Amino acid sequence: MPIRNEAAFIARSLGAVLDQDYPADRMQVLVADGMSDDATRAIVEEIAATHPAHTVEIVDNPGGVVPTGFNAALFRARGEIVVRVDGHTIIADDYVSACVTALGESGADTVGGRMDAQGRGRIGEVIALATSSRFGVGDAQFHYASGEHWVDSVYMGAWRREVFDRVGGFDPEMVRNQDDEFNYRLRAAGGRILLTDRIRSRYYSRASLRTLFRQYRQYGFWKVRVLQKHPRQMSLRQFVPPVFAAAVAGGAVLAPTSRGIRRLWSATLAAYGLAAVGASVTVARRSGWRHLPLLPVAFAAMHLGYGGGFLAGLVRFARRWGERSEAPPSRPGLHAVATRAV
DSSP, X not given: OEESSOTTTHHHHHHHHHTOSSOGGGOEEEEXXXXXXXXXXXXXXXXXXXOTTSEEEEEEOTTOSHHHHHHHHHHHOOSSEEEOOXXXXXXOTTHHHHHHHHHHHHOOSEEEEOOEEEOSHHHHHHHHHHTTSHHHXXXXXXXXXXXXXXXXXXXXXXXXXHHHHHHOSOOTTOSSOHHHHHHXXXXXXXXXXXXXXXXXXXXXXXXXXXXXXXXXXXXXXXHHHHHHXXXXXXXXXXXXXXXXXXXXHHHHHHGGGOHHHHHHHHHHHHHHHHHXXXXXXXXXXXXXXXXXXXXXXXXXXXXXXXXXXHHHHHHXXXXXXXXXXXXXXXXXXXXXXXXXXX
């Protein structure tokens, strides 16, 4: 569990991990803490004390981000299967069992389940719905698909330990999109990724439109580094948000100078508005009409945030085209990892 400052959620998320139906003596629980400055560590220690049957270790993660925390915990992992759980997620009580079964039955290198988003308050509910919509997230099937599918990526993930020996750990540069980058590497090495709805969890989404915009801006920003490292893995759909964001921003600047540009800009906004309203009606028909007014705003926050972040990344990383990074190691020895048992 790579976490940082999760005092509000860690009791529920770690508690769900420790309440699995999988045998406790066959589980090692590693909490990679990004040097939290809230009560996260104290809560972890208190929870661990009430579950003496489990081995719980806190792993220091001075890097403070998911990939460095995941790699630090991976260095300490002794099991044949590695399961990732995020701090904002509550896994089902058969989550680990379902992951182990899916890996054994499918022969996949990675398995994962759907991200069933949950919201807190009216805006949180709208955000959960928007991020579970195909219009909102495109072809990221783990947000909405049912059944079993071979896919490009899954939420969180469970792996055979040897996968990391083969392709390395998470790229520590990737503050966001580290799973994206890793899965590109895995698939390039011939790995297969299975999405199955037998693996169940609940993810608590952002609670405000501002934090949603910031989250997707970061996704877009770091997607540029994924593109630079794996240019052949990108698809055309991933360039739609930055093209749209550039059209909106460019039109706003140039519209006063030309009637033709003004008409084209207005048509672009109108077309997007109609598409967003249409998608919102489809979602609200299933979830409740009270969500309809805010859904187009949530979609715009996601798309403009991602697109604007991508454009900012193109500027920030302009000199890094053609640069490649080596796969991070997956075994201890090259890096010092500070740990302590709870």
